[in-house]
Amino acid sequence: MDTYCAAVDWGTSSFRIWLLSDDGSVIAERRSHEGMTQAAKTGFENVLEAHLSAMQASQGLPVVICGMAGSRQGWREARYLTVPAKLSDIVETAVRIESAGRDIRILPGLAQRDPQHPDVMRGEETQLLGAFSGDRTTGLACMPGTHSKWVRVSGGKATGFTTYMTGELFGLIARQSILRHAVGETDSCDPKNPEFTRAVAEAYRDPTGVSRLLFSIRAGQLLYSRNSAGSFARLSGLLIGWEIAAARVEFGEGDEIHLIASGKLFGLYEAAFRSLGQTVTALDADEAVLKGLITGAWQFWPTTSNQPDYGQIKA
CATH class of the missing domain: 3.30.420.300 (2-keto-3-deoxy-galactonokinase, substrate binding domain)
Structure with a gap:
């Protein structure tokens, strides 16, 4: 070749x-x-x-x-x-x-x-x-990452977009905030973990309360000895649910969502959308x-x- x-x-x-x-x-x-x-x-x-x-x-x-x-x-x-x-x-x-x-x-x-x-x-x-x-010229793109991008595309034009610092915030909170004691050395999240999907739903339902919900991770460790894997999954779910809620306010509910991602982030975001009852068209980021x-x-x-x-x- x-x-x-x-x-x-x-x-x-x-x-x-x-x-x-x-x-x-x-x-x-x-x-x-x-x-x-x-x-x-x-x-x-x-x-x-x-x-x-x-x-x-x-x-x-x-x-x-x-x-x-x-x-x-x-x-x-x-x-x-x-x-x-x-x-x-x-x-x-x-x-x-x-x-x-x-x-x-x-x-x-x-x-x-x-x-x-x-x-x-x-x-x-x-x-x-x-x-x-x-044939695909219109839709709302969700592109997870250190700095997640949500982009509205209409008739082959990018008409507007917003960046959410979800990945960077996750890294800072997990490794440099008080919550580092709760997540410990855990470095991955199973999208099937019920703590993850529960947290996605909580943050999506109450995005203004995310700061309070985040501290509940620390309190849960101290009062109920919740393990690091569950705390890590809860932190991930809260931030992703918060991002989706904010993007839905920004862009509305009408556009079809195209999830452009790969690897672990693809699995997490797909599970988050599914848990919220939202359907997406999945596209591999490397192929794109x-x-x-x-x-x-x-x-x-x-x-x-x-x-x-x-x-x-x-x-």
């Missing part, structure tokens, strides 16, 4: 690269912790070329990149597109880098330039580009970002080969 291009998802602390054929099939993949923070010290080009060399990529192979490599502190700034914006404009406004004889394109992020509700994203816009393709990256590549470097239906691309 001939290699058509390399595709990179460059996060703040993570780096993922794939070699792709011209139909979007994955030929090879590598992952590391050489995100923007590390690459800013060692050099973005050095990191990229080291991985391409390890994958035995040809010298002139083109590369399409999304994520923090396009930030102000990244390789080269790819300025934010302002919403409302057509998802196709993400490709149109990519920046180009000539490096080591390669054609390298970096996709921009999205910005919500509202003084009352300013917001930004980098990387997730490429998942949106891949997820809302073909690959679809978005190959969409850009096809426009940057046209091929005479038949381009597949988006649904056929697999990470």
